[in-house]
Amino acid sequence: MNTLFDKIWDKHVVQVVDDGPTQLYIDRLYCHEVTSPQAFDGMRARGLKCFRPEKIFCMPDHNTPTHDQDKPIEDPVSKAQVDALERNAKEFGLTHYAMNSRDNGIIHVVGPEKGLSLPGMTIVCGDSHTSTHGAMGAVAFGIGTSEVEMVMASQCILQQKPKSMRITINGQLQKGVTAKDVALYLMAQLTTSGATGYFVEYEGDVITSLSMEGRLTLCNLSIEMGARGGFIAPDDVTFNYIKGREYAPKGEAWDKAVAYWRTLKSGDDAVFDKELAFDAADIEPRITYGTNPGMGIGITESIPGTESRALQYMGFQPGQKLLGTKVDYVFLGACTNGRIEDFRAFASVVKGRQKAKDVVAWLVPGSWAVRQQIEDEGLDKVLAEAGFAIRQPGCSACLAMNDDKVPAGKLAVSTSNRNFEGRQGPGSRTILASPLTAAAAAVTGVITDPRELL
Amino acid sequence: MKQKFDIITSTCVPLPIENVDTDQIIPARFLKATTREEKFFGDNLFRDWRYNADGTVVEDFVLNDPTYSGCILVAGKNFGSGSSREHAAWAIAGYGFRVVISSFFADIHKNNELNNFVLPVQVSEDFLKELFDSIRQDPKTEVEVDLPRQTVTNKTTGRSEHFDINGYKKHCLMNGLDDIDFLVQNENKTKEWEHGTEVY
Numbered sequence: 001m002n003t004l005f006d007k008i009w010d011k012h013v014v015q016v017v018d019d020g021p022t023q024l025y026i027d028r029l030y031c032h033e034v035t036s037p038q039a040f041d042g043m044r045a046r047g048l049k050c051f052r053p054e055k056i057f058c059m060p061d062h063n064t065p066t067h068d069q070d071k072p073i074e075d076p077v078s079k080a081q082v083d084a085l086e087r088n089a090k091e092f093g094l095t096h097y098a099m100n101s102r103d104n105g106i107i108h109v110v111g112p113e114k115g116l117s118l119p120g121m122t123i124v125c126g127d128s129h130t131s132t133h134g135a136m137g138a139v140a141f142g143i144g145t146s147e148v149e150m151v152m153a154s155q156c157i158l159q160q161k162p163k164s165m166r167i168t169i170n171g172q173l174q175k176g177v178t179a180k181d182v183a184l185y186l187m188a189q190l191t192t193s194g195a196t197g198y199f200v201e202y203e204g205d206v207i208t209s210l211s212m213e214g215r216l217t218l219c220n221l222s223i224e225m226g227a228r229g230g231f232i233a234p235d236d237v238t239f240n241y242i243k244g245r246e247y248a249p250k251g252e253a254w255d256k257a258v259a260y261w262r263t264l265k266s267g268d269d270a271v272f273d274k275e276l277a278f279d280a281a282d283i284e285p286r287i288t289y290g291t292n293p294g295m296g297i298g299i300t301e302s303i304p305g306t307e308s309r310a311l312q313y314m315g316f317q318p319g320q321k322l323l324g325t326k327v328d329y330v331f332l333g334a335c336t337n338g339r340i341e342d343f344r345a346f347a348s349v350v351k352g353r354q355k356a357k358d359v360v361a362w363l364v365p366g367s368w369a370v371r372q373q374i375e376d377e378g379l380d381k382v383l384a385e386a387g388f389a390i391r392q393p394g395c396s397a398c399l400a401m402n403d404d405k406v407p408a409g410k411l412a413v414s415t416s417n418r419n420f421e422g423r424q425g426p427g428s429r430t431i432l433a434s435p436l437t438a439a440a441a442a443v444t445g446v447i448t449d450p451r452e453l454l
Numbered sequence: 455m456k457q458k459f460d461i462i463t464s465t466c467v468p469l470p471i472e473n474v475d476t477d478q479i480i481p482a483r484f485l486k487a488t489t490r491e492e493k494f495f496g497d498n499l500f501r502d503w504r505y506n507a508d509g510t511v512v513e514d515f516v517l518n519d520p521t522y523s524g525c526i527l528v529a530g531k532n533f534g535s536g537s538s539r540e541h542a543a544w545a546i547a548g549y550g551f552r553v554v555i556s557s558f559f560a561d562i563h564k565n566n567e568l569n570n571f572v573l574p575v576q577v578s579e580d581f582l583k584e585l586f587d588s589i590r591q592d593p594k595t596e597v598e599v600d601l602p603r604q605t606v607t608n609k610t611t612g613r614s615e616h617f618d619i620n621g622y623k624k625h626c627l628m629n630g631l632d633d634i635d636f637l638v639q640n641e642n643k644t645k646e647w648e649h650g651t652e653v654y
Binding site: 011028034051062077078084120142143147153158159223228423 | 471473475477478481482483485486487488489490502507531532535536537538539540543558560561562565566569570620621622623632633634636637638640641643644646647648651653654
């Protein structure tokens with residue numbers, strides 16, 4: 001009661017259905033090419049138009065190649081899906097950021113970057129990592145394609161109100177420990193189903209001292225604990241990030257918006273269905289060893305447990321330490337860690353060093369705007385001197401729908417969000433880690449504690 | 455797909471694995487279709503567990519084992535975690551499953567099943583364990599899922615449990631209605647809300 005989640009949710013309730021779900025008003029719907037075509041088909045079959053087309057923004061990101069985006073996509077099936085989004089957006093009168101346009105990128109990177117995701121909003125997308133936008137102080141969650149169609153048709157969705165959870169992390173993060181490590185730590189503590197049925201509010205010293213990029217990373221990974229979403233009450237860090245962005249309120253509207261946004265916090269008397277607290281001092285750089293994101297350890301720790309299907313798949317033994325394990329691929333990017341700060345972190349480790357000869361490294365910015373900033377800050381030169389090239393934006397090897405696939409049996413250290421069997425390509429083996437840890441692996445060729453290189 | 459739901463009695467296909475994620479239910483490379491081709495998705499259900507990389511059949515995977523059949527999938531806890539892809543629900547429906555029984559479901563996937571007239575039935579750990587035992591001992595074990603009474607019964611042991619579903623969704627499943635019909639009919643309420651609220 002009287003939580004920030006209640007405040008935002010309750011404000012958006014159109015009606016509560018008898019013995020049923022809530023009809024919730026949605027401020028922003030994002031569409032990508034994979035989970036939208038069947039929703040557009042459904043709309044056509046029912047003879048419907050989008051109820052509020054100006055609140056819907058579309059962009060392809062899952063299938064887009066990370067090179068030669070100025071040429072047609074080689075894979076005809078991927079091309080058909082990307083083309084379908086453009087055609088559908090045009091037919092239904094929706095804003096569309098085409099591949100290779102400077103507006104394009106991964107939805108969860110572009111939304112906040114353009115000021116489209118704002119505090120107090122309800123935001124949905126046919127993508128589980130929509131939880132990312134919670135970092136702006138919004139209630140944001142992933143939905144299925146039928147639900148995408150619901151929002152297109154009515155700007156509303158039928159949902160059961162989730163329970164509320166507060167996760168407080170106090171103290172100060174150690175050097176070399178990032179928002180990604182905090183999230184990986186939480187997943188290991190809660191497991192991948194520990195927050196199922198809940199919406200999580202993150203609070204505490206660690207959270208308020210995170211940059212906007214760090215907050216986006218943390219909220220992005222809420223779904224990996226099973227939560228529908230995770231969010232952070234907006235503060236000056238949030239407002240400074242939003243100010244001046246393309247869709248941010250301007251002039252008087254800005255002052256009015258900020259005055260409202262400052263009220264967006266849980267009351268001192270707020271009651272959560274569940275409360276958890278953690279200490280920053282317990283968190284070291286983290287890596288995963290198994291086939292779900294909850295199977296993680298501190299980088300210096302040994303793999304716990306006994307023989308399992310997951311360890312068999314990964315080719316690891318219980319009790320084994322992973323430091324020193326040979327790495328074949330390194331992936332920096334995804335909606336989790338494809339922002340400017342992630343590239344700065346990666347560059348800070350590889351600066352003055354050289355990419356390990358046997359490692360294949362894919363550095364994929366989350367958007368064209370991120371790529372531009374990398375160049376503006378000269379990071380591309382630092383990276384090039386160390387033997388790394390910057391690719392073009394998209395979801396890339398996070399789920400390998402384009403041609404960035406990790407071959408069967410190869411081990412990748414990846415800044416993405418999921419280490420499921422075959423996620424980065426059939427038979428691929430994934431270790432999730434922060435950009436610092438990924439960079440350390442990229443220059444040494446083995447799993448390395450990034451603190452040794454800082 | 456939108457078959458009206460009432461009482462279903464069937465043998466089961468057991469999948470005693472926990473944390474089955476939607477990447478396993480339908481791998482990302484099969485998400486490129488632009489239409490709801492249920493047969494295509496059904497044919498690729500659990501693709502990488504069902505087939506080897508060279509396309510040959512994995513003989514001991516349960517979907518390839520003729521001992522087990524039926525329209526009820528029984529899975530370990532936390533079924534459907536990970537990606538929000540509704541293709542996972544389409545694959546389950548396309549294969550011919552109408553019910554999934556587990557002791558715990560991931561949120562988004564559970565909604566996706568319901569929106570595709572596949573009924574997720576959440577049972578206790580005990581019930582699930584006993585059901586796996588029954589199926590192992592007798593693959594012809596039948597389960598009755600009675601939506602009107604909200605009960606699930608292991609016909610071999612006679613054990614029965616109540617399961618939860620909200621009244622609205624139960625009405626939808628029993629009458630072949632979906633949420634979009636409801637929302638479009640309630641357009642005036644939405645407009646009223648917009649009128650009374652400062653919207654973004």
